[in-house]
Amino acid sequence: MLITGIKSRPVYDELTPMASGLNHIAAAQGSGGKPLVRLLTAMTPEQLASTTVLYSTESFTGHNFLSELQQFAVRELRVFPGNADAVGGLDTVLAAAEMGTRLYLAGSEGFIGTSMQVATSYGMHRDEVLREHAGSFVRRVWCAHCGHYSENVAHRVFVCPGCELNLIVRDHYSGRLAAFQGVKADSEVPGELPANEELDT
Amino acid sequence: MTASPASTAFKTDETYTPEGNYNFKNSPEGVRRLPFPFPDDDYMYSMNLEPHVPAGDGALKAAFDVDEHYVSECAHRAQMLRDMPGVHYLALPHMMEAQWDLLELIFESYARDFPEHFTLTKDGNEWRWQNRLLNIDDSFTFGDPSTLPMDPMKYATRQAQGEFVVLEEKDNTLVIGAGMTTQRADYSLKFNVGMSFFEFHGPVPKLHDMGILDRALKFLLRMKPGHPVRRVNWSLTVNPRLETSVETLHEWAPDRTTVTSENAGEKVYLRIELQPLHRLPRSNAIVFPVRTYLVSLSELVQYAPNWAKRIHRALASLDPELVDYKGFHRYHAAAVEWLSHHDDGAPLATGYPWASGGIQPTGE
Numbered sequence: 340m341l342i343t344g345i346k347s348r349p350v351y352d353e354l355t356p357m358a359s360g361l362n363h364i365a366a367a368q369g370s371g372g373k374p375l376v377r378l379l380t381a382m383t384p385e386q387l388a389s390t391t392v393l394y395s396t397e398s399f400t401g402h403n404f405l406s407e408l409q410q411f412a413v414r415e416l417r418v419f420p421g422n423a424d425a426v427g428g429l430d431t432v433l434a435a436a437e438m439g440t441r442l443y444l445a446g447s448e449g450f451i452g453t454s455m456q457v458a459t460s461y462g463m464h465r466d467e468v469l470r471e472h473a474g475s476f477v478r479r480v481w482c483a484h485c486g487h488y489s490e491n492v493a494h495r496v497f498v499c500p501g502c503e504l505n506l507i508v509r510d511h512y513s514g515r516l517a518a519f520q521g522v523k524a525d526s527e528v529p530g531e532l533p534a535n536e537e538l539d540t
Numbered sequence: 541m542t543a544s545p546a547s548t549a550f551k552t553d554e555t556y557t558p559e560g561n562y563n564f565k566n567s568p569e570g571v572r573r574l575p576f577p578f579p580d581d582d583y584m585y586s587m588n589l590e591p592h593v594p595a596g597d598g599a600l601k602a603a604f605d606v607d608e609h610y611v612s613e614c615a616h617r618a619q620m621l622r623d624m625p626g627v628h629y630l631a632l633p634h635m636m637e638a639q640w641d642l643l644e645l646i647f648e649s650y651a652r653d654f655p656e657h658f659t660l661t662k663d664g665n666e667w668r669w670q671n672r673l674l675n676i677d678d679s680f681t682f683g684d685p686s687t688l689p690m691d692p693m694k695y696a697t698r699q700a701q702g703e704f705v706v707l708e709e710k711d712n713t714l715v716i717g718a719g720m721t722t723q724r725a726d727y728s729l730k731f732n733v734g735m736s737f738f739e740f741h742g743p744v745p746k747l748h749d750m751g752i753l754d755r756a757l758k759f760l761l762r763m764k765p766g767h768p769v770r771r772v773n774w775s776l777t778v779n780p781r782l783e784t785s786v787e788t789l790h791e792w793a794p795d796r797t798t799v800t801s802e803n804a805g806e807k808v809y810l811r812i813e814l815q816p817l818h819r820l821p822r823s824n825a826i827v828f829p830v831r832t833y834l835v836s837l838s839e840l841v842q843y844a845p846n847w848a849k850r851i852h853r854a855l856a857s858l859d860p861e862l863v864d865y866k867g868f869h870r871y872h873a874a875a876v877e878w879l880s881h882h883d884d885g886a887p888l889a890t891g892y893p894w895a896s897g898g899i900q901p902t903g904e
Binding site: 340341344345346347465481483484504509511512513514515516520522523526527528529 | 711726728730731732733734735738739740742743744745786787789790793794796797864865867870
């Protein structure tokens with residue numbers, strides 16, 4: 340079973356204003372605030388006035404870009420204490436969104452992935468969304484054996500909080516689950532664990 | 541016209557699980573009719589797609605093959621669906637039209653190719669389906685899910701051998717929209733649903749660099765209804781276990797440590813996958829069936845000695861990356877060693893057994 344070198348990981352974009360948009364929604368988390376500042380700087384005053392910003396101050400690396408984001412004359416800035424809250428906020432905003440809406444996402448893979456689940460549920464097309472990865476490459480991992488989702492996984496091998504099996508994180512990503520796949524690391528010979536390592540950091 | 545030999549004796553009590561003590565074996569005729577997947581002594585991936593037209597008297601005679609394991613395999617599917625609900629069958633909500641397409645394709649094919657076992661009677665959209673092997677006689681309205689006890693795809697594939705993955709065409713690629721996969725080899729349906737062609741092939745080494753995937757996708761996107769294509773693939777499995785999903789990896793992976801050069805003949809099974817792909821007429825989806833056949837190395841030696849020699853050579857020269865990907869690095873050497881005692885080095889014919897001049901199971 341291949342663990343590394345699997346080509347299913349999302350390829351990310353760079354956030355730039357989408358000229359075709361009539362209405363813009365920009366959501367970011369932690370370090371994702373930095374590309375968001377860059378995006379807003381590149382926007383015209385008209386684009387800023389039709390932009391709603393959602394920002395979660397939860398961060399794995401401790402970076403906070405809230406004060407920079409507050410400098411822009413956007414239509415609305417909504418601040419959330421946690422990533423899950425921000426994703427919920429995105430759901431609310433998208434529920435009221437109209438045709439011509441463009442979405443910008445920035446932050447951890449888990450944040451981008453779970454936000455994409457929401458965008459997809461509203462039928463947003465891939466070319467109406469830009470995604471920029473920022474900050475740490477910690478991962479959201481789905482346990483193939485018990486279905487538990489682990490957030491912010493930083494190591495190749497870890498113990499699943501759901502079933503307590505030793506999991507190895509494969510470089511295999513499911514957009515629908517917004518997660519990487521974790522499988523029992525010592526499945527052939529219990530106790531025979533592969534070398535651990537930090538993930539992409 | 542029937543695609544099954546008059547003598548087919550359907551076994552009803554086979555098991556594919558350790559709890560059932562793996563009560564499974566092939567008849568000599570059952571082995572010799574297999575779609576043996578090694579045309580040459582050296583094996584490497586290729587697209588190996590060919591038109592899915594009837595060929596020979598074996599597994600490639602029917603559009604969807606039915607063999608002596610049919611009844612037991614359907615019982616195994618029912619058991620797997622019961623044991624792990626939500627893991628082996630999934631369909632995204634917008635796939636309903638493709639589900640009916642698939643039901644129609646399977647039932648029409650079975651009724652046409654095996655009229656002694658299956659009958660489909662249509663009066664407009666009022667259909668009657670008789671499956672004498674499973675004692676089913678149901679009437680329903682085609683296109684109306686409320687007239688069936690479950691999803692149409694689930695209903696049809698519970699009565700079919702092999703797994704079925706339905707791909708929808710979207711943005712110039714193929715995306716997994718539904719699957720009935722109680723016998724999948726080392727992947728998770730739940731994880732893979734929604735993935736595109738390149739994503740779900742992500743874990744397969746070499747394919748991307750070899751350009752095979754690009755060509756395969758272009759080919760598949762040009763497929764038309766009524767013109768199915770097929771390919772064969774293979775792997776090895778320890779014990780005749782059909783359900784080898786990622787979800788249950790920890791239950792079956794330890795078996796890989798039990799193979800020795802003494803017991804490899806009984807323990808190691810060649811897992812042949814026959815994949816006849818069809819474009820579905822209404823939904824424009826493509827169904828990717830994986831019809832899995834299990835045959836032990838010792839059954840090959842006993843009933844198909846030429847194929848045993850061929851697989852010995854193909855395994856001995858196999859690319860280490862493929863050995864690892866297919867998950868048998870731990871017992872590869874033992875299997876090759878066991879097979880070496882059954883290979884006299886005689887030259888073997890080239891080509892699939894169903895092709896003219898191809899490798900036959902027995903004889904010169």
